Amino acid sequence: MELLNVILVIFLILCAIAVERTKDLLSAVIIFAAYSLVMAVLWLLLRSPDVAMTEAAIGAGVTTIMFIAVISRTRRMEK
Amino acid sequence: MDDLIVKSISRMIIPFIQLYGIFVIFHGHLSPGGGFPGGAILGASIILYTLAFGAHKGHLKMPHHLSKRLESGAILWYIFLGLVGIWTGHLFLTNRAAGFFMGEPGEILSGGFIPLITVAIGLKVGSTIITLFHTMIEEEHDA
Numbered sequence: 001m002e003l004l005n006v007i008l009v010i011f012l013i014l015c016a017i018a019v020e021r022t023k024d025l026l027s028a029v030i031i032f033a034a035y036s037l038v039m040a041v042l043w044l045l046l047r048s049p050d051v052a053m054t055e056a057a058i059g060a061g062v063t064t065i066m067f068i069a070v071i072s073r074t075r076r077m078e079k
Numbered sequence: 080m081d082d083l084i085v086k087s088i089s090r091m092i093i094p095f096i097q098l099y100g101i102f103v104i105f106h107g108h109l110s111p112g113g114g115f116p117g118g119a120i121l122g123a124s125i126i127l128y129t130l131a132f133g134a135h136k137g138h139l140k141m142p143h144h145l146s147k148r149l150e151s152g153a154i155l156w157y158i159f160l161g162l163v164g165i166w167t168g169h170l171f172l173t174n175r176a177a178g179f180f181m182g183e184p185g186e187i188l189s190g191g192f193i194p195l196i197t198v199a200i201g202l203k204v205g206s207t208i209i210t211l212f213h214t215m216i217e218e219e220h221d222a
């Protein structure tokens with residue numbers, strides 16, 4: 001369990017760095033969705049299923065769709 | 080998006096998503112979850128419908144005047160439940176002393192007004208998310 005926790009946290013940090021480094025905004029949004037999903041699993045491991053459910057519904061679901069709707073109204077690539 | 084597979088899968092899966100959202104809302108005082116996650120799940124199901132079937136059909140499913148009424152009605156219902164406490168001579172959002180039905184612990188009809196308030200929060204959050212998404216999609220049509 002300890003090892004799984006460490007792996008998930010390392011993946012989380014890598015995702016956060018990758019979101020900042022990516023020039024393609026659509027890829028950044030997808031990586032951000034993966035970040036939210038791993039964060040939901042981490043909340044579950046921290047014995048907080050309430051927050052995990054909210055994170056999975058809002059963070060991975062609705063926020064991603066909102067970002068994609070915004071990208072479809074503007075440019076896809078960062079300048 | 081005009082894809083047969085996406086349309087069939089979402090037509091199959093949307094009732095289960097909505098049933099799960101309603102379950103989460105009604106068990107807000109017994110199990111993890113509550114008004115906010117349940118309402119977000121309900122809103123996400125309508126967003127999935129709009130993504131699969133297009134903005135026009137999504138609007139027909141959840142028109143603006145309906146979601147407007149749901150939003151205002153839910154928050155008014157919440158405030159009304161809070162004011163019941165003041166009318167019976169206690170503080171705002173008083174639960175047991177204001178005479179709400181407490182019931183057996185562990186059943187759906189228990190906990191005073193908590194299930195009623197959770198339903199109000201669920202409706203409010205769900206219709207707000209749907210309105211946000213539909214407004215963004217709508218502007219895309221005009222431009």
